Amino acid sequence: MPPSPDHIRITVEAYLTRHPSERDALAALFITLTGERDPTSRNTFPSHVTCSAIVIDSNNRVLHIQHNATGKALAPGGHNEPGDKDLPGAALRELGEEAGIPRDALVPLPGFATVPLDIDVHDIAANPAKGEPAHQHVDFRWAFLLRAQHAVTLQTEEVGGYEWRSFDHSASPTVRAKLALLPAPLIPDTHRWENDVAATTAAPPSAGRRRHVAVIPCRWGASRFPGKPLVQLGDKPLLWHVHQRCLEAKHLDGAVVATDDERIEEACHRLDIECIRTGEHLTGTDRVAECAERLRADVYINVQGDEPFISPAAIDAVSHAMEHLAPGTLAVNAYTELDDAGAVLDHNVVKVVVDAEHNALMFSRQPIPYPHGDRPRYLRQLGLYGFTGTALSMFRHLPQGPLERTEGVEMLRFIEHGQGVRMLGVADEGLAVDTPEDLARADALLRTHTDRAISHFSS
16 A cells, blocks of 8 residues: 555655755645645656655765766656555665666664655656656655665666765755754764664664564653653563563553663563663654664554553554544544542643534643633643654754743654644543652552452462
């Protein structure tokens, strides 16, 4: 099945967060995306999507292919085919067909796994012989690093030569402009380049493409409880309990801890927990977004590292909801009803209000809604979110707004930028560990669960 209009729209929106001045140039594409026809089909007019591969070698050069039809030296690329499941995959297929470079010889340019380096619009003249009116090709240009020098084997029916050009001599002016924005030099020397590629492709030992995977963001420096992921709950660190709840979910293909701290990374290795080391980030979801660029999956479930009793059934519910996203919805966020007055007033507990379609209207650490008339129904946002890789990329490149900065609630980033967050009611009787006092309560709850399990086993 080819990429859906919603997937393409989200990809474009993520791109436009980096290049907002280009929105008007893509107006015809947005019109196409509102129609019923496949936007990747070469028979869709007045515009349709094509894909190209910007291949960068260890000498900071870009591959250009001499196309017989036009006589121009261009990046490898062309129309999507019915078997292309995603846009970068279409670019890689075209690269393999035209230049004989296989997929496993390349890795996405860091920061561009789910967002194209460039989107350019080409006006195509009418071709009465083919029954084609004048139309546009909207070319999504995906950037890849070549792991090592690889022979170029040309498909001579369509292409007649190739060359490697420096960034400032790239044939496309828009690609030149985008390449000029990259750190210079992008790859200082071969040894450094190999190390950088290894870092960007570092993934857990079992990392093939996964369907749904849990990512548990953990940081050391929590302001209310430094070192929280490694505090002992029973005889195991807190993060271990969260990881176990994820492994108990039935719909996930594994769970990975994401951290920027070597102490947490070492603990994961000792506990045989898959771990990805990240850079520093503003929020846990930003950290998950970095992981999504290095860990291939269809859906990423962000499970907070301080929820040791999170319900595996709730995780599965979010996973299931991600397979039925409404158009324009970028994330699924679980919630549960609050019936404890103390929790309603607790600023560590994030409250949410929803509309009639269960979309989030507002998140706050204050009690919302205000009880002016009827007794309100208070809902607690759980630290349990579902995203696609494209949605995570958009999140990472959207700026924090004043509400997110004020409340310290990351899902407000989508709300402030007009993006939909679907709220999903789940049954969960867990306890978030935000403070040392919460840890004491969690320890008591763990003992209760253990006693019940022993009693059940004995009977």
